[in-house]
Amino acid sequence: MMKKLSIPVVLVLFTATVLLVISCAVNPVTGKKQIMLMSEQQEIALGVSYDPQVLATFGVYNDNNLQSFVQAKGNEMGKISHRPNLAYHVKVVDSPVVNAFAVPGGYIYLTRGILAQLNSEAELIGVLAHEMGHITARHTVATQSKQQLAPIALIGGMIASDKFAQYAQYAMQGLELLFLSFSRDDERQADALGVEYSSKLGYDAHKMAEFFKVLKKMSLAESEGGIPTFLSTHPDPGDRYNDVNRQAAEWQTRLNLGAYKVNQDQYLQMINGIIYGDDPRQGYVENNVFYHPELKFKFGYPMGWKLENSPLQVTMSPSDGKALILFMLSDQKTLEAAVDTTMARYGLTPTGSRRTTVNGLQAIMTQAKQVYQNQSTGATSTNLVLSYFISHGSLIYVFHGVSTEADFNTYATTMNTAMSTFSNLTEASKINVQPKRIKVVKVARAGTVADAFNYFRVPQAQHAEFALLNDLELNDKVEVGKLLKIVSQ
Numbered sequence: 001m002m003k004k005l006s007i008p009v010v011l012v013l014f015t016a017t018v019l020l021v022i023s024c025a026v027n028p029v030t031g032k033k034q035i036m037l038m039s040e041q042q043e044i045a046l047g048v049s050y051d052p053q054v055l056a057t058f059g060v061y062n063d064n065n066l067q068s069f070v071q072a073k074g075n076e077m078g079k080i081s082h083r084p085n086l087a088y089h090v091k092v093v094d095s096p097v098v099n100a101f102a103v104p105g106g107y108i109y110l111t112r113g114i115l116a117q118l119n120s121e122a123e124l125i126g127v128l129a130h131e132m133g134h135i136t137a138r139h140t141v142a143t144q145s146k147q148q149l150a151p152i153a154l155i156g157g158m159i160a161s162d163k164f165a166q167y168a169q170y171a172m173q174g175l176e177l178l179f180l181s182f183s184r185d186d187e188r189q190a191d192a193l194g195v196e197y198s199s200k201l202g203y204d205a206h207k208m209a210e211f212f213k214v215l216k217k218m219s220l221a222e223s224e225g226g227i228p229t230f231l232s233t234h235p236d237p238g239d240r241y242n243d244v245n246r247q248a249a250e251w252q253t254r255l256n257l258g259a260y261k262v263n264q265d266q267y268l269q270m271i272n273g274i275i276y277g278d279d280p281r282q283g284y285v286e287n288n289v290f291y292h293p294e295l296k297f298k299f300g301y302p303m304g305w306k307l308e309n310s311p312l313q314v315t316m317s318p319s320d321g322k323a324l325i326l327f328m329l330s331d332q333k334t335l336e337a338a339v340d341t342t343m344a345r346y347g348l349t350p351t352g353s354r355r356t357t358v359n360g361l362q363a364i365m366t367q368a369k370q371v372y373q374n375q376s377t378g379a380t381s382t383n384l385v386l387s388y389f390i391s392h393g394s395l396i397y398v399f400h401g402v403s404t405e406a407d408f409n410t411y412a413t414t415m416n417t418a419m420s421t422f423s424n425l426t427e428a429s430k431i432n433v434q435p436k437r438i439k440v441v442k443v444a445r446a447g448t449v450a451d452a453f454n455y456f457r458v459p460q461a462q463h464a465e466f467a468l469l470n471d472l473e474l475n476d477k478v479e480v481g482k483l484l485k486i487v488s489q
Helices: 040-058 064-080 112-117 121-136 139-147 164-173 184-200 206-218 240-255 264-271 335-345 408-419 449-455 460-469
Strands: 023-026 033-036 089-093 100-103 107-111 284-286 289-292 297-300 306-309 313-317 323-329 349-358 361-373 380-392 395-404 436-442 483-488
Touching (some): 040 089, 040 107, 064 121, 100 121, 121 184, 121 264, 184 206, 206 460, 264 436, 284 306, 335 395, 380 408, 460 483
Antiparallel strands (some): 023 033, 289 297, 306 313, 323 395, 349 361, 380 395
């Protein structure tokens, strides 16, 4: 996505603090004592540390109404949760992947991708309640304590590794390591708490089960080279759907609140216009060329290489993982300062430097070495780094082509050629590209879902996708006035 590059951020490896004092604490949900490596104050501090990294990595989705709504629901739910004194922070992040996740300290993130897939407030509340359940039961703390979240690669700044294949994998996965893997018991408990919190807020928790069923139908696997999906980060026991439905019925009987809210039409109207899929305004690929319409630049990348776009940087790597091209924004104002800062920041030893031009743009090309020590073995290895620092407008852009000393010559020409393609973007058709958005329409004629899609001129090839987007089958009957989601550009 690489958006908002006017605010440069360079992230380094974040290592969670291993707490020195082990204490017994009472679990807020179970009321039982359990060993915790982290106090509540330390848990909150950890969440405060993670939040800017998450937001820098994904970006905040630009919709104040949506942001206000999910935060308000988080506040409301927090008050009836098992940790009512904890401040909850609920945010919509700018990712097309269908996911939601929580980190310690009360931080919950919903992707715009999952909001586009949901079909009612009740479903949204169910997902939010499930994630809050992980926090209130301190699953995030317990799991993190076990994993110690040891060095989490946030793909923002590190350009050296003695294991390029491994590093390239991390680079392609982004914050995958931040998505905590919970046990089936944890997931069951979060489901149960999700049902409880949803029901206490007066929402129909049966819809939570229905959404899990939709996800199962989608057979969501991890998106290739991207962020894990909801199902891949939330193990799915076979009886999950039935358990949630049973628990929903029990809570509705226990609370006896009368009619439980679904609020389908209200929700659909709220997400009308939400971006669907990738947002080309944040950078997009077409025929092995990366275009950025907002910042008005383009560059090519090697055939057969994999490109991953994030708000922080663009990462390119061959399938063998033996080389890497990183493209990012410098936080300096001049080419010379950008070079000096980079060499110092990454411990690079310059071996060559010259002024040049790249398609009419002022630039500096550098070559450098970086000695890397394997912390487990103590052995050292050397990486070679070919860099281009390019002035474009008022900003300095940087390419780093990296490989081991042994492999560098194999990739040097390919990396140099790719970096030399950076140029101004002037084509109006590329600059004016717009994202696809959810469009909520009203059925004008009674018939099937397929009939409605034909009426709204939905291409046949998209019928199945849009039916699933609405949690409907193509042969389902729809009445006049029924709201449906389609996608428009």
